Amino acid sequence: MTSPLTVQTDGPVQIWTIDLPDVGNAITGRDVIAAFEANTDAVNEDNAIRAVILTGAGKIFSAGGNVKEMADRQGMFALNAIDQRRAYIDGIQRIPRALGRLEVPLIAAVNGAAIGAGCDLAMMCDIRIASERASFAESFVQLGLIPGDGGTWFLPRAVGYARAAELTFTGERIDAITALEWGLVSRVVAHEDLLPEARALADRIAVNPPHALRMAKRLLQESISGSLESTLAMAAAMQPLAHHDAAHEQRIAKWRSK
Numbered sequence: 001m002t003s004p005l006t007v008q009t010d011g012p013v014q015i016w017t018i019d020l021p022d023v024g025n026a027i028t029g030r031d032v033i034a035a036f037e038a039n040t041d042a043v044n045e046d047n048a049i050r051a052v053i054l055t056g057a058g059k060i061f062s063a064g065g066n067v068k069e070m071a072d073r074q075g076m077f078a079l080n081a082i083d084q085r086r087a088y089i090d091g092i093q094r095i096p097r098a099l100g101r102l103e104v105p106l107i108a109a110v111n112g113a114a115i116g117a118g119c120d121l122a123m124m125c126d127i128r129i130a131s132e133r134a135s136f137a138e139s140f141v142q143l144g145l146i147p148g149d150g151g152t153w154f155l156p157r158a159v160g161y162a163r164a165a166e167l168t169f170t171g172e173r174i175d176a177i178t179a180l181e182w183g184l185v186s187r188v189v190a191h192e193d194l195l196p197e198a199r200a201l202a203d204r205i206a207v208n209p210p211h212a213l214r215m216a217k218r219l220l221q222e223s224i225s226g227s228l229e230s231t232l233a234m235a236a237a238m239q240p241l242a243h244h245d246a247a248h249e250q251r252i253a254k255w256r257s258k
Contacts, residue, residue, distance in 0.1 A: 005035035006057075012050040012206040013199065014043065017057050024063030025056045027117055028076075033094050040098040050206035050213055052102065053198045054125060055109040061134065062118030065092075067143070088148050092117060096150040099124045100221070103214040105205050109198035110134040110185065115173075120147060123154035126217065128185040129201065130176040131194040136184060138164075142171035157224060159184050209247030 008015040016039060018025040020032065027033070043049045056062055070077050076087035099106065108125035116139045122128050138155060140147050147155075147168065156164040159182050167174070176188045189197045205213065215238045222231045242248055 003035060004029065004032040005039060007039055009049070012048060012210075013053065013202045014039075014049055014051075015053045015055065015195075015199075017055050018062055019057040021058050023066050023068070024060050025058070025118070026063050026066040027095060027121060028065045028069070028092050030091070033091060036095050037098045040102045044101070044103045047210045049104055050208070050210050051105045051107065051202040053107045053109050053195070053202055054121075055111050055195065055198070056118075058112070059133075060112045060118075061108075061110045061114040062121055063113065064116030064118040064120070064139075070143075092149045095121065096124055096154070103217065104210075105202075105213065105217060107198050107202055109194050110136075110176075111191070111194055113137075113173075115139055117147075117149045117151070120149050120151035120154055123151065123158050123184075126220075127201065128158075129194065129198050130179055130185040130188045131191040132176055132188055133191050134176040134179070134185075134188075135173050136167075136179050137171060137173035138167040139171040139173070141169065209245065209251070211245050211247065212242055215242065 002019065004018065004020050006017045006019050008017070018027065018032065020026060020029070023029075027036075043052060066075075069075050076084055076091060079087055105127065106125045108122040108128040110122055110128060110130045112131065112133055113135050114122045115135075115137045119136045119138050122136070138147065138151060140151070146152075152164075152168065155167065158164075159167070163182050163184075174182070174184075176185065179185045180188050187197070219231060219235055219238065222234050226234075
């Protein structure tokens with residue numbers, strides 16, 4: 001059986017591709033959720049991997065939830081309200097938890113529409129690069145729903161409260177240029193240049209020592225939800241580890257030789 005999340009490893013960089021064309025790369029299936037968890041754990045255990053690129057196969061980044069299953073009351077949507085609550089916790093909410101513990105930088109290469117939970121998935125990444133064909137919609141309210149996957153936590157941190165409120169309360173779609181203007185993505189590139197640009201950025205990241213990268217990412221994460229004091233305390237604990245890392249000593253020796 002083909003994996004719903006294909007993995008290509010090229011040196012220190014991995015490319016994860018959501019490959020579910022029949023359902024618009026929806027991310028609500030148990031197989032794709034388990035794949036995110038398994039790939040995250042594998043990368044965390046492999047210090048040779050220094051960056052991951054996440055993209056979608058075909059024309060869509062991710063349509064988010066499986067609307068057909070909602071309409072047909074299939075799967076978790078056939079459950080009563082109490083059981084559905086547990087299905088969200090044990091289902092799609094495992095993805096933000098998994099990506100939240102991914103130790104290396106994660107780059108979203110948004111190749112097309114990122115809708116609902118697909119938009120939120122892009123927000124879970126550290127950096128977002130968009131194809132000129134990309135679009136984004138926090139579309140839940142248009143179906144009478146709310147972001148059940150953590151979107152109300154991720155989106156304001158990406159674009160600020162006011163922009164997040166506009167996207168969440170209207171459910172309307174914005175194009176790649178608007179996403180760039182709002183700070184939702186770092187850059188917009190020609191469609192054919194999307195993966196090469198994402199790879200070039202990953203390579204610029206991957207030239208740096210792996211342990212320093214992983215600790216720097218953890219500090220950035222702490223700065224989002226923690227206090228200044230907790231971030232300083234963590235930095236004070238991590239920096240001596242960096243000072244005693246062989247990679248640091250090699251970089252200092254190289255600097256000295258110049």
